[in-house]
Amino acid sequence: MPERLVTGWLERANDRDMKIIAIANQKGGTAKTTSTAALGILLSRRGIRVHLVDADPQANLSQAFGIADLNDRFSCSLLDGAELPIDEIGENLSITPGSVALATSETQLLTAPGREYFLRASLEKTRLLENAVVLVDSPPSLGILALNCLTAAGGLIVAVQPGGFELHALASLETSVRMIRERVDPDLNVLGILLTNCHPRRRITQQVSEEVAQLHSVLGSIRTDAGLLYATTTGSILALRRSNAMDDYSAVIDRLEAEISW
DSSP states (O other): OOSSSOSSHHHHHHTSSOEEEEEEOSSSSSOHHHHHHHHHHHHHHTTOOEEEEEOOTTOHHHHHTTOOOTTOHHHHHHHHTOOOOOEEEETTEEEEOOOTHHHHHHHHHTTSTTGGGHHHHHHHHSOOOTTOEEEEEOOSSSSHHHHHHHHHOSEEEEEEOOSSSHHHHHHHHHHHHHHHHHHTOTTOEEEEEEEEEEOTTSHHHHHHHHHHTTTSOEEEEEEOOHHHHHHHHTTOGGGOOOOHHHHHHHHHHHHHHTTOOO
């Protein structure tokens, strides 16, 4: 296991206007969106300015907060290389909401010069506080939108749900990360792995934890939590104050704080 969660990313992030972290996995159903929302809310409650970016055409992150991008502003900004739209959703917390139009944008980006850098360019033009933390909910794929998310990011958190096929997906993501480092973003660092929807007593949870730990640090195990799932799907996650899973996410932030100066 790596001795440090982050190697060099902190120094890079301190030199930039924003700290940008992508939460990703090419496989769907790994609680990427829930993790992005929970981490964002908990960081904002600690007085840290957080901006969320919903880069998934399914727009589930936006739905978790009960909002929608009816005018497809994110898609338009991305294609125009313009600053991203910002919707304030809570104290110290804002979001760039997504929409299904991002799927069309992905098709258009495929033939665009510099197609990997569109999100980075838009983020650089977006007026956020210098100490803002940006959390990007990446789409469950390895397409051009996901590539944009990883290229824009300095840090990557991988959400993994213990199961039989998760390690295969993680291996493919590892290949993509190596490719991005070699060709696009040499400063991309994997901050660690989040094990989500965990049943602590199930053998598969411990088995997957031990196997992924050979690749990267395990930031924590997030317990299955019906309350958090309900709050996310009903657009009321901001109102959720305590739950087992939220306590687990809080412990993940404590672990990250040992390495990252938010």
